[in-house]
Amino acid sequence: MAERKEGLSANEAWKAIIEKYHVLEEVEKNGYFLIKASQIKEFREPRLMAKWDSTDSLPEVLRKNRINILPDSRSSYVLGDFILYQKIPELDEPVTRMKQVELPDYETIDINNISSEANAINVLIISGILDDFLETSGNVSTFNGRMGTGCFDFEVDTYRKIKRKISVNNAQCEIDGGFENEASVVIMEAKNVVHEDFHVRQLYYPYRLWRSRVKKPIRLVFSVYSNMIYRLFEYRFATPEDYSSIELVQAKNYSLQDTKISRQNLLEVRRNTAVKTDDNMEGTKIPFIQANSMDRVISLLENMYENPMTTQQIAELMDFDLRQSDYYFNAGRYLGLFEKTADDGQKVVSLTALGNRIFRLNYKKRQLKLVELILEHRIFADFFDVMMETGEVPDKKEIADEMRALHVCNEGQVARRASSVAGWLKWIGNLMKL
Template structure:
């Protein structure tokens, strides 16, 4: 066991980089091999090596543009590898999505799909996967942890060159493996919205199963959040090139009524009294918003139901990294997204019997969690429009036939309302614009 078990992941990586002069060796050789036993000198390898989104990377690695890959069960390679693939934003208006119906099962509650495994079950039972792939009878045949076998590949790097990697029976984990008459399907499933994903999650299983089956292999990445399925199919145009990943198609599905009209949004605006001007001099108010992705706030709400979390647990769920302050990890993005939920009256902090501070849903948050899709979205719009700056710009967008305001105009209004310090205005105005965009993306287009 590591003698440094109390170190944070950030602190442990700082010490590893220093002890083995890793940054310099990568600059000279392009790669650094490290044993699990070396990592374990400071912290358990499993806590130090798996980050499914780039946001989750420790600050020490981010700062030095270093990523890590497993190349066996007991070793890893470090380098300036480009390992993550951006997930396209949800630009499609929800009512253009394919609506599906789920057969009636007493043991399935579509209002309470809380795990990736449950999301996959519903994906299959509703025939969403069949529709997406254009093939019937996708039967689940494999999943779980397994060894990758031996293979090698090239990967792009920050410096612009390719790096060659040899893998010898590393471990990979497959959320869902299926077979139909035409192909074998490998699925990676998520129930939290992230900006990107680790290509390893598809590439390592792909290389493994390419040696096991003769049928073509299809690779699917699935996100279930806010009662919507988003499916993406990828391929590798060169089996030996990790960086040759290519998005082939994507499609969105809903299990519920999703039609929201402009008239309904205007009705919500007219029925919503303005309760807050967000003047920062009122110390009883939560901080003004600094969380761009409203979808991720909803993801946090869904995962927080009956599951109190501290800042570190929120960071782990949402794949947020941390920074160090006075030698202690600071989970700033966790705090930003908690504060965004608090701003809307959804989240609060409690002290548990173990004297630990946890974030939980308020009674209002629990009520919204249980709502159907359409009712939930309209209620969230109402909570946003209780705040002066959002109500003002909602009216302006309506008057300007749907045109979103420029950031400079948002910043000027924020100054007038004194919602935050001058140094915070530029960053937080972007969140205001993102939230306004989220509202108007709910509308059905003719």
């Protein structure tokens, strides 16, 4: 333990591990590298080093070298160029087409403040959403929590296009929700934070565990609850012994409130919004946006309500690295939603008074207020007008040219930040059918 250095970040610790144990050379030679938790602990606690639920959270040194990690027992892991993550489809369905669900009148449920994954699952069941999605009634919660996986082998794809065999000996998995109905057993992974992808292990290890225990077919559901909308995805493994054979079976979105936002609603917001005469952010303390997903800005707003966080805590919650954490904090500042304040001697990010007011609005009012805050900025107001006329989001070249004309950021940042402008415009268009 003498080599352990206090205060190392995950990225620094993994750099040190890779160097000490010649991980890259071993992976190149053998296709994988087995590492014990005790070896990781020389540099940092294993629980902080081995659980990366989306690629956003991966330490840069692992991401750069295309190295991913899987637990193969309770005290060891396997490193390799494994392909472990599944992209979550974008929310392309106009919100107006989603099925709206009415909740029974329970005093203990506030649909404006479903703040945990456990609460989201409760509402999913009470509302009948899960029954509707699976087209099977009588889904009863029968298991959840941490459990051992048992022993099994599987194959997984790699970036070198060579399948690797992994042997698991009673690793640990955690199941958010387990249900049974007359026809099947259902395993659910639930999130209340928006990510771009997810670690397939979260479904695969529980699947292999319960496949050995039950005779009924197993159905796998991935649920994302954010901004008062449930997004449900059903997956299956075409070949049970192949981790990489995951397939999307179906996807469906549900809302808990009225989501009907019309073209007229958006045009009215545009008419009533005073556009800033000088939107030149260059040289100011608030940088121009570099955060592509408005859904993730909203997800962060929801999670910070009455819960100020450090940028490190934001990074852990959202599966960001610290740089992305700053990008999304600054995106919230750009709209007047987030601020940094001092709390017990450290800087924390919290909601502004405006951010708190927006959180408490119902779905429709919240979205329209966010549109207003976006359209206060000249570049978005101008392109909104174009979108309303053409029915299409402008391409990134048009956006980049306008950014240069308005001097919203320096030349080296234009291309990357044009993607963010396009992402926010697409979010506005998706509130209704353009």
